[in-house]
Amino acid sequence: MRARSIEDLQKAIVFAREKNIPYFILGGGSNTLVPDEGFLGLVIKIEHTGLEVVDKDGYTQVIISAGEVWDEFVSKMVDFGFCGLENLSSVPGTVGGAIVQNIGAYGVEMGDCVAWVEVFNTETMTIEKFSQKECSFGYRESIFKKKNALVVVRVAFELTCSKSPRIEYEEVKSSLREKENFTPTLLDVRNAIISIRAAKLPAIHIGTAGSFFKNPIISDDRCYEIKKKFPDIKKYPLPENKTKLSAAWLIENVGGFKGIRRGDAGVYDKHALILVNYGNASAKDILSLASEMKDVIKRKTGIVLEEEVVMMQ
Numbered sequence: 001m002r003a004r005s006i007e008d009l010q011k012a013i014v015f016a017r018e019k020n021i022p023y024f025i026l027g028g029g030s031n032t033l034v035p036d037e038g039f040l041g042l043v044i045k046i047e048h049t050g051l052e053v054v055d056k057d058g059y060t061q062v063i064i065s066a067g068e069v070w071d072e073f074v075s076k077m078v079d080f081g082f083c084g085l086e087n088l089s090s091v092p093g094t095v096g097g098a099i100v101q102n103i104g105a106y107g108v109e110m111g112d113c114v115a116w117v118e119v120f121n122t123e124t125m126t127i128e129k130f131s132q133k134e135c136s137f138g139y140r141e142s143i144f145k146k147k148n149a150l151v152v153v154r155v156a157f158e159l160t161c162s163k164s165p166r167i168e169y170e171e172v173k174s175s176l177r178e179k180e181n182f183t184p185t186l187l188d189v190r191n192a193i194i195s196i197r198a199a200k201l202p203a204i205h206i207g208t209a210g211s212f213f214k215n216p217i218i219s220d221d222r223c224y225e226i227k228k229k230f231p232d233i234k235k236y237p238l239p240e241n242k243t244k245l246s247a248a249w250l251i252e253n254v255g256g257f258k259g260i261r262r263g264d265a266g267v268y269d270k271h272a273l274i275l276v277n278y279g280n281a282s283a284k285d286i287l288s289l290a291s292e293m294k295d296v297i298k299r300k301t302g303i304v305l306e307e308e309v310v311m312m313q
């Protein structure tokens with residue numbers, strides 16, 4: 001069922017409860033794997049739209065509904081000259097999905113720009129507002145991912161006209177450095193990111209859910225041990241004696257999976273973190289490949305890769 005308003009959403013939940021069937025809240029579906037047997041219940045697709053711009057002192061608050069397409073929203077913000085979200089250009093899906101997953105790319109996490117999130121609580125059947133702190137944003141995490149009863153309906157972003165874009169991510173920097181002596185505009189950054197992603201991520205007609213696994217976060221001590229065995233391992237320092245490892249590096253260099261195929265299920269040849277369906281792979285084929293990859297990485301490094309993709313169940 002398509003929920004084009006909060007009333008639609010409310011009605012759908014009541015309907016599912018009356019019929020005693022489970023329901024699944026769907027955004028754009030770009031990070032979701034549907035089981036081969038389908039979903040025996042009600043899928044509620046969040047489609048309500050709306051955008052409001054409120055001027056505050058020194059910054060702009062943009063309030064956007066969960067059913068809006070994420071990249072169309074980012075494109076509008078860049079056109080308006082509002083800085084903050086341009087690095088998240090070209091990420092597929094809806095605003096609601098972006099919040100639940102706390103999407104992040106090229107040095108920016110979406111949660112950093114959030115002022116508040118409005119949800120429909122399906123337990124109390126009321127609207128509630130969460131401050132940025134209450135959202136408990138983390139790496140591909142939020143309170144909304146943990147508590148299914150909270151359905152995101154609206155989000156307020158705090159954006160600014162004065163800040164310069166974030167271009168410290170190596171690939172973004174080098175892509176922009178090709179043009180000498182110029183200060184990149186928001187549109188330059190957006191265009192650079194669109195081309196970086198286009199070169200590494202599968203075209204729209206290839207079935208994929210983007211990064212299949214998260215980058216594992218481990219203690220510095222554990223990383224030190226692993227590095228003895230894999231000196232070239234790609235890693236990023238984090239606060240509190242933690243290190244984030246590149247799952248793509250592990251999959252390519254430890255597992256040797258980059259570009260391989262098991263029937264129509266495969267590991268994308270331009271980015272090892274991405275599983276693709278080259279035609280008729282079933283969900284079972286994708287999961288079996290993912291499980292083979294996890295087993296090998298675990299056996300060789302002790303690290304258990306965790307799925308970023310969400311199973312519809």
Ligand code: EPU
Pocket residue numbers: 104105106107200209210211212213214215234246247248249250252258270271272273308
């Ligand atoms: N790398 C490899 N092999 C590959 C690809 C990458 O070894 O096939 C290594 C390289 O050393 C590279 C490093 O991994 O420098 C990082 O690669 P990349 O910049 O593509 O980032 P990522 O950590 O693999 C994450 C996000 C992406 C996001 C990029 C860019 C996760 C799970 N994925 O990937 O998000 O676009 O950073 O910031 O955090 C998504 O979530 O669906 C997604 C595409």
